[in-house]
Amino acid sequence: MSFAIVVSGQGMQHAEMLPWLAEDDIVRAMQRMLGIDDWRACARDPVWAGRNANAQVLLTGLALAAWAQLAPHLPAPAAVAGYSVGELAAFAVAGVFDADTALGLARHRAALMDRAAGANATGLMGVSGVSQSLLERMCEEFGLVVAIRNGIDSVVLGGLQAMLPRAVEAAERQGAHAVLLNVQVASHTPWMAEAARGFAAHVEPLSFRAAGMPLFSDAEGRVVQPPQLKHALAMQIDHPVRWDECMEGIAGRRVACVLEIGPGQALARLWNSRYADTPARSVDEFRSAEAIVRHVRKLLPTGP
The missing domain is CATH 3.30.70.250 (Malonyl-CoA ACP transacylase, ACP-binding)
Structure with a gap:
């Protein structure tokens, strides 16, 4: 029995999130892509933080940096899922593509969605x-x-x-x-149909790997092979996120606990309201990476 990871989406980003997160190569790559030097200083402006083109890249980069700093000290997760744009980081955690690809996909996804939203606010x-x-x-x-x-x-x-x-x-x-919500586009609705078609065309020639751990998609349930993975990523842009079903899929893995990667505690609270016997907490609640690792390890069953 291991633990599950769920990756947050947009709407809760703020300058003080993830207070324990160190600057690393992923954070620096994310900042270069956004053309900034200090993401916390930029995030103090709610207009900047709420802008789709900024938020999607920011949250993807921070989630992947957070996991990269925790992963060496924890066993492999038993399941992973991402909420909305959090799905890009979740796919990277599952080994489908690397962090640089995830950041590039976040930037392209945001641009397509902003373009599709141009006709209607x-x-x-x-x-x-x-x-x-x-x-x-x-x-x-x-x-x-x-x-x-x-x-x-x-x-x-x-x-x-x-x-x-x-x-x-x-x-x-x-x-x-x-x-x-501090989100400027109607994600996961028919208003994003053009963006979904554009994203599908963009990912089609890319090299995806099969998921290396149980991975649950917002739109299609458990996904494994590259064609299914590509279709799921594009489909969720203009189809409803079925997070209730993602939680059911994770619960079926009989995990010991759930760890939310990202700002706020929205996904942890949703989980705890439904599966009170399996505790969930967000990494945003902790002041150090060491405390997160201790929390997870304390809840995992000990070996023989």
């Missing part, structure tokens, strides 16, 4: 504690679509930016919890 909102009937009414009234399924009553909705604040207010009046 779109965004995302999170809503929880919502009934199916209320969800259907909101989607119909405000022209929204489900972008991410986190659980029975927790979803992320995509729509036009002009409609999202009104939808948040309507959800809160009905007793739900709703919040606008």
Whole structure:
């Protein structure tokens, strides 16, 4: 029995995230790609941090740097999955491609999505504690679509930016919890169809390796071989993220614990609300890499 890794997506990035993370080759490569010298200084500007072209590269690079600094001290994970853009780092953790390829894919993915979003100003909102009937009414009234399924009553909705604040207010009046996300495109919705087609064409000639560990895709469940991996990465851009199913797949591996790689604790909280007997924590909660390693090793069964 080992542990699982889940990689965060966009929306929670901030300047103080991952306080223990050291500058390494991956961080420096990420900063060069973004044309910056200090990612923390840049992330203090919420406009910069929320810009799609910055956030996707930033979060991919930081997740891969974090894992590179932890991996030598931990056993191989029993499963890995990434949430939205976190899927790029998850694929790299599973050995499908290297960190440089992941960063390049993040930059290309963001550019395609920004281009597809150019015709319409779109965004995302999170809503929880919502009934199916209320969800259907909101989607119909405000022209929204489900972008991410986190659980029975927790979803992320995509729509036009002009409609999202009104939808948040309507959800809160009905007793739900709703919040606008710091994301400037309606990821995982039909608004991104052009981006998905462009990304599929971009990855087609690239050399992918078969996943070296159980890898769960947002769009297709467990994925292993290169053709399936390429299709899954492109498909999730304009299809809903089925995170509830990713969690089910990981739970089926009977892991000892789950470690979230990235900013915030959103994925760890989702997991803990559903699988309380298998603890999940985020690396963003810790002050040192050594403390993270001790936490994971303490929860793993000891050998004979």
